[in-house]
Structures are given as structure tokens and as C-alpha cells.
Amino acid sequence: MKILLFGKNGQVGWELQRSLAPLGEVVALDRHSKDFCGDLADLSGIRETVQRIRPDAIVNAAAYTAVDKAESDSATAHTINAEAPGVLAEAADAAGAWLLHYSTDYVFDGSGSKPWEEADPTGPLSVYGRTKLEGEQRIAARCARHLILRTSWVYAARGGNFAKTMLRLAAERDRLTVINDQFGAPTGADLLADVTAHMLRSALAGPAARLDGTYHVAAAGETTWHGYAQFVLDCAARNGALLKATPGTVDPVPTSAFPTPAVRPHNSRMSTARLEQSFGFQLPVWQQGVARMLAEIGDTLASPR
Numbered sequence: 624m625k626i627l628l629f630g631k632n633g634q635v636g637w638e639l640q641r642s643l644a645p646l647g648e649v650v651a652l653d654r655h656s657k658d659f660c661g662d663l664a665d666l667s668g669i670r671e672t673v674q675r676i677r678p679d680a681i682v683n684a685a686a687y688t689a690v691d692k693a694e695s696d697s698a699t700a701h702t703i704n705a706e707a708p709g710v711l712a713e714a715a716d717a718a719g720a721w722l723l724h725y726s727t728d729y730v731f732d733g734s735g736s737k738p739w740e741e742a743d744p745t746g747p748l749s750v751y752g753r754t755k756l757e758g759e760q761r762i763a764a765r766c767a768r769h770l771i772l773r774t775s776w777v778y779a780a781r782g783g784n785f786a787k788t789m790l791r792l793a794a795e796r797d798r799l800t801v802i803n804d805q806f807g808a809p810t811g812a813d814l815l816a817d818v819t820a821h822m823l824r825s826a827l828a829g830p831a832a833r834l835d836g837t838y839h840v841a842a843a844g845e846t847t848w849h850g851y852a853q854f855v856l857d858c859a860a861r862n863g864a865l866l867k868a869t870p871g872t873v874d875p876v877p878t879s880a881f882p883t884p885a886v887r888p889h890n891s892r893m894s895t896a897r898l899e900q901s902f903g904f905q906l907p908v909w910q911q912g913v914a915r916m917l918a919e920i921g922d923t924l925a926s927p928r
């Protein structure tokens with residue numbers, strides 16, 4: 624079994640290097656890789672990479688994820704999020720390989736309060752959302768054996784994340800203000816990577832027609848960024864962190880208090896029923912993964928800055 628991984632050093636890509644390892648040989652690339660082209664901006668380069676490696680599965684964790692920057696850099700976002708997945712889909716199809724790709728809750732317009740299902744009408748509000756949606760469409764049209772995993776609010780212990788920012792601010796200030804009118808579920812890159820490995824294993828073992836398509840993958844439950852911040856401060860205080868701000872001094876504010884170039888959806892709740900029924904998963908509540916990530920980064924935060 625040979626798996627070709629693009630975007631090996633992103634939040635999800637890093638965790639995939641771990642979770643895919645037991646499935647077979649993993650050729651993991653980033654945009655600077657030397658032996659094979661892993662730069663999604665080089666469309667002929669990535670096509671050639673697939674032709675040379677002839678993988679059984681391609682996992683694409685690379686993407687243009689700078690949501691606000693995409694508003695003024697739409698050509699690059701389009702190449703990486705829409706055109707490159709289309710090229711990977713054609714190359715995967717020609718090689719008889721599976722293509723597993725990630726997409727986002729930002730393909731929806733964020734209206735209502737019902738968890739989005741896979742077949743619900745899309746309506747992206749931003750360049751990022753539009754380019755990610757086009758990437759999905761190109762894959763679905765060009766590669767029979769595809770799995771598209773739409774997820775939301777991804778975090779990882781490695782690198783910067785929302786929880787670390789909240790902890791840093793809470794150490795410096797008595798009060799914080801955090802948005803409380805966007806709803807979703809923080810989802811760990813480690814959970815996504817583990818789910819990916821299980822899905823690929825099932826896909827590679829079973830008849831393609833039964834499993835291919837789009838799935839929503841997010842931790843169970845829901846919160847707002849405000850609720851997320853309160854949970855982080857509460858966990859950190861219980862773990863002995865010395866913070867000036869407490870869960871009670873996190874002030875809720877509407878999205879309009881923090882204007883950004885890209886419009887974000889208010890409702891990012893995602894129904895994972897299709898995933899759970901098709902693959903037999905039971906996804907953990909979001910608090911479980913966030914608490915674990917906080918425990919993992921605890922030592923780093925305790926050391927002098």
C-alpha cells in the first residue's frame with residue numbers, strides 16, 4: 624500500500640504522518656520537497672508526482688487557509704484550493720487511486736441553527752469558501768473514488784491556535800472579549816487524522832460505490848468562540864495556570880465587534896450522522912480533545928516566556 628500525502632507540515636498533515644503510517648508506505652510532501660513536487664501552485668508538477676509515485680491513495684491536507692488574506696489574493700487561493708484538487712482528482716482517477724481531501728463549513732452561508740447536512744445547499748460567504756467549494760466540485764466530477772471531509776474550527780497542539788492565544792491574553796489582561804454569535808465545534812487535527820486513517824482503510828478494503836462522497840467530520844457538541852475561551856481558561860486554572868482573566872471575565876461580543884475582510888458563517892454546526900452511520904464512528908465531544916490538547920501544551924506554557 625502506497626499513500627501520497629500533500630501538506631505534511633500543516634496541522635492536519637502533521638498528524639496524518641502519524642496516523643497513516645500503519646497503513647503502508649507514506650510519501651509525505653510539502654511545497655519545499657526536493658525529490659517530488661509537492662507545491663500545489665505547480666499544477667503540472669503535482670500531476671507528474673502522482674504519475675511517478677502511482678499511489679493507492681492520495682491524501683491532500685494542503686490548502687490556502689489564510690481566510691482573510693484570500694479576499695485580496697483570490698487568484699492564488701483559487702489555484703491551490705480549486706485547480707490543484709481538480710488536477711489531483713484527474714491524476715488519482717487515471718491511477719485508479721482514492722483521493723481523500725478536506726473541505727470546510729465555510730462552503731455554507733451560516734444561516735439558521737440546524738446542523739448542516741452534506742446535501743444541504745451551499746452558499747459560501749468568502750473567497751476561501753468559494754474556492755474550497757469549487758475544489759470539492761472538481762474532485763467529485765473528475766475522480767470516482769473520492770472522499771471529501773468537511774470539517775470546522777481545527778486546532779492542534781503544534782503551532783499557534785485559538786486556545787494558546789486565549790491563554791496568553793488571559794495571562795496579560797483581567798478581561799477578554801470574545802465572539803459569541805458563531806456556533807460550531809472545535810475539532811482536533813489528531814481526531815481528523817485518525818478518522819481519515821480509518822476511512823481510508825475501509826475504502827481501500829471495500830467496494831468503492833458504497834463509501835465515496837462527502838462527509839462532515841467534527842467533534843460532537845457545539846459552542847461559540849466565547850464558550851470555547853471560557854472552557855480553555857477553566858481547564859488551565861484547574862491545571863494550576865496563573866491567569867489574570869477567569870471564565871467569568873470573558874465578555875461576550877457579536878461578530879460585528881471584530882470586523883474582518885472575510886465574512887464568517889454564524890452557524891457552523893455540522894451533522895456527522897452520515898459519517899457515523901457509514902463508518903460506525905462515535906465522535907467524542909469537543910471538550911475531550913481540547914482538554915487533552917491543553918494538557919499536552921501545559922508544560923510549554925508553564926516554562927518562562
Ligand code: NDP
Binds near residue numbers: 634662688728775777
Ligand atoms: P494549515 O494551514 O495548518 O495547513 C495547510 C498546509 O498547506 C500548510 O502546511 C501550508 O504550507 C500548505 N500549503 C499552502 N500552500 C501550499 C502550496 N502551494 N503547496 C503545498 N502546500 C501548501 O491547515 P489545516 O491543517 O488546519 O487544514 C487542513 C485542511 O482542513 C484544509 O483543507 C483546510 O481548508 C481544512 N479546514 C481547516 C480548518 C481550520 O480551522 N484550520 C477548518 C475547516 C477546514 P505552508 O505552511 O508552507 O504555507
